[in-house]
Amino acid sequence: MTTAIDLDGVTVEFRRRGDRPFRALSDLSLRALAGQVTCLLGPNGSGKTTLINVLTGLTRPTSGTLEVLGTDPRRDRSALLRRVAVVPQETAVYPELTARENLSFHAGYYGVPRSERQRRVAGALELVQLDRRADDRAGTFSGGMQRRLALAKALMMAPDLLILDEPTLGVDVQSREAIWARIRDTARAGKAVLLTTNYMEEAQHLGDRIVIIDHGTTVADGTVEDLTAMVPEPRHVEPPRASLHDVFLHVTGRDLRD
Numbered sequence: 001m002t003t004a005i006d007l008d009g010v011t012v013e014f015r016r017r018g019d020r021p022f023r024a025l026s027d028l029s030l031r032a033l034a035g036q037v038t039c040l041l042g043p044n045g046s047g048k049t050t051l052i053n054v055l056t057g058l059t060r061p062t063s064g065t066l067e068v069l070g071t072d073p074r075r076d077r078s079a080l081l082r083r084v085a086v087v088p089q090e091t092a093v094y095p096e097l098t099a100r101e102n103l104s105f106h107a108g109y110y111g112v113p114r115s116e117r118q119r120r121v122a123g124a125l126e127l128v129q130l131d132r133r134a135d136d137r138a139g140t141f142s143g144g145m146q147r148r149l150a151l152a153k154a155l156m157m158a159p160d161l162l163i164l165d166e167p168t169l170g171v172d173v174q175s176r177e178a179i180w181a182r183i184r185d186t187a188r189a190g191k192a193v194l195l196t197t198n199y200m201e202e203a204q205h206l207g208d209r210i211v212i213i214d215h216g217t218t219v220a221d222g223t224v225e226d227l228t229a230m231v232p233e234p235r236h237v238e239p240p241r242a243s244l245h246d247v248f249l250h251v252t253g254r255d256l257r258d
C-alpha cells in the first residue's frame, strides 16, 4: 500500500512570551497508508491540531522530515492542497448560503470546471443525504447537518488524502453513522484518511490503524488488536480483552493536561 503521510522526527516549538520555547510536537514519527483510516487519538493539548497544521503546510516544523502524498508541504503547498481535503473542527460553511450554493462556491473557488460543477455538487449532496435540503440555508441546519455539509465539501473534491478533525463531535447517532459510512467508502476507494477523535468507539469502529499521541509524541501505534494486547491486566472479565478506552488511559494516564 502506498504511503500517504510519512513524518520522521518532527518537532514543533512555539515561542511563548517570557518563557522557554514550548514543544507542541516532540520528535514525532507517523506513517499513514492509502486505503486505510488512520485514527489519531490524544488528550486535549497533545498536539493533534498542530500535527494537522504541519501536514497541510500551515505550521512549519522546527525540525524533522515530512512527506505528504510524496511532496514536502513546506515546498509546494498549493499543489498539495489540490489533493488534500481538510474538514476542520469548527464548522466551515456559510450560513447565509444554501447547501447547494455552499458547495458550488467551494467548487468554483477550487477550479472545478463550470460544466462539471452541477453534477459534482448534486453527487456530494446525495452522498451525505442532504439532497432533500439542498436549497435550504446552511444556517438553518442542525450541527450534525452542518458537519455533513462540511464533509460533502471535502468529498466533492475527490481528495487523495482526507483529513478530518473530530468529524462527529456533537452529532447524533444517525449523522454519525452516515459520516462513518462515507469515511469508510473513501478509504475503500484507495484514498488515505486521517482523523482525530476523542471517541474511543469511533476509533475502534473506523480505525485500520490507531496512533495515540501525548505530549506531542507517539505513545502507541498499531491496529486495535495490537493496542489492546498492550494492556497487561484487562480490568474486565467479560469481554476478556481490554478496550481501546483502557489502552488510552494506560498510555496517557488520568491527569488533566490544562
Ligand SMILES: Nc1ncnc2c1ncn2[C@@H]1O[C@H](COP(=O)(O)OP(=O)(O)OP(=O)(O)O)[C@@H](O)[C@H]1O
Pocket: 014, 015, 016, 022, 023, 024, 042, 043, 044, 045, 046, 047, 048, 049, 050, 051
Ligand atoms: N500558536 C501557538 N502558540 C503557542 N502554543 C501553541 C500554539 N498552538 C498550539 N499551542 C499549544 O500546543 C499544544 C498542542 O495544541 P493542539 O491544539 O495541537 O492540541 P490538540 O491535541 O489538538 O488539543 P484538543 O484535543 O484540545 O483539540 C497546546 O498546549 C497548545 O496550547
